[in-house]
Amino acid sequence: MTGLDVREVSKMYKKKTALSSLSFQANQGECIVLCGGNGAGKSTLLSILAGILPPTDGTVTLHGVSLRMNRKQYISHIGYMPDEFHAPPMVTVWEFLSFYASLRKVTREQVEETLHDIGLEAQKMEWIKHLSKGMRQRLLFGQALLGNPALLLLDEPTNGLDPFWVDRFIDILKQRKNEGTIIIFSTHMMDVAADVGDVIVFMKNGAIVHRIETAACGPKEQTVLQLLALHRQ
Numbered sequence: 001m002t003g004l005d006v007r008e009v010s011k012m013y014k015k016k017t018a019l020s021s022l023s024f025q026a027n028q029g030e031c032i033v034l035c036g037g038n039g040a041g042k043s044t045l046l047s048i049l050a051g052i053l054p055p056t057d058g059t060v061t062l063h064g065v066s067l068r069m070n071r072k073q074y075i076s077h078i079g080y081m082p083d084e085f086h087a088p089p090m091v092t093v094w095e096f097l098s099f100y101a102s103l104r105k106v107t108r109e110q111v112e113e114t115l116h117d118i119g120l121e122a123q124k125m126e127w128i129k130h131l132s133k134g135m136r137q138r139l140l141f142g143q144a145l146l147g148n149p150a151l152l153l154l155d156e157p158t159n160g161l162d163p164f165w166v167d168r169f170i171d172i173l174k175q176r177k178n179e180g181t182i183i184i185f186s187t188h189m190m191d192v193a194a195d196v197g198d199v200i201v202f203m204k205n206g207a208i209v210h211r212i213e214t215a216a217c218g219p220k221e222q223t224v225l226q227l228l229a230l231h232r233q
């Protein structure tokens with residue numbers, strides 16, 4: 001059953017076309033990775049799917065719920081990790097997660113579990129401004145995971161993560177896939193894309209120019225080579 005249905009979505013910023021009539025579907029438990037050079041349209045697409053940016057045209061539905069017709073219900077099923085951190089700095093890790101937990105009716109136990117998953121238990125009472133860049137990324141990731149959303153949208157989630165946390169990130173995404181979560185994330189790390197992605201879409205000038213099914217690619221190294229070749233085109 002198709003969980004996410006994106007149909008002919010376009011986005012214009014004044015006269016500039018950022019996305020042009022983009023369509024794709026994702027099933028439950030499927031991970032789609034967005035690749036492509038700077039300015040290809042990845043963040044724009046993720047912001048639209050998160051319900052933050054209105055599309056100029058097109059429709060998005062998640063498990064039959066329309067983003068346009070029923071935005072509130074639609075976004076209640078979304079976990080979104082933006083590419084920039086906008087949290088006020090004089091807020092602790094615990095306060096930050098608790099705020100999102102209250103919006104999503106997540107229990108204190110689940111917040112504790114998330115803190116464990118992102119390895120920030122020791123920093124629980126730290127101000128966000130005292131965290132390293134990688135720790136702030138992990139906190140943003142944890143915020144998106146809260147409440148087991150049906151659709152996880154992550155904008156360059158591995159930026160600033162050390163190799164240990166890149167591996168942990170991959171493990172957590174694989175676990176969420178097994179639980180049926182639809183995952184869409186952007187990355188410039190081709191090995192991460194090849195490791196977690198079921199489908200890798202390669203974007204250029206706001207359009208999908210290639211679609212790779214990793215299961216049909218053979219070993220992961222082959223997928224990585226294919227993606228690197230696309231970047232050079």
Ligand SMILES: Nc1ncnc2c1ncn2[C@@H]1O[C@H](COP(=O)(O)OP(=O)(O)OP(=O)(O)O)[C@@H](O)[C@H]1O
Pocket residue numbers: 013016017018036037038039040041042043044045
């Ligand atoms: N607020 C905005 N106003 C005008 N143009 C914008 C705006 N945001 C993005 N754009 C343009 O839309 C296009 C797509 O940008 P987007 O940020 O979605 O690309 P991206 O693939 O995420 O890039 P990157 O890999 O650098 O993060 C670019 O040409 C960009 O200049």
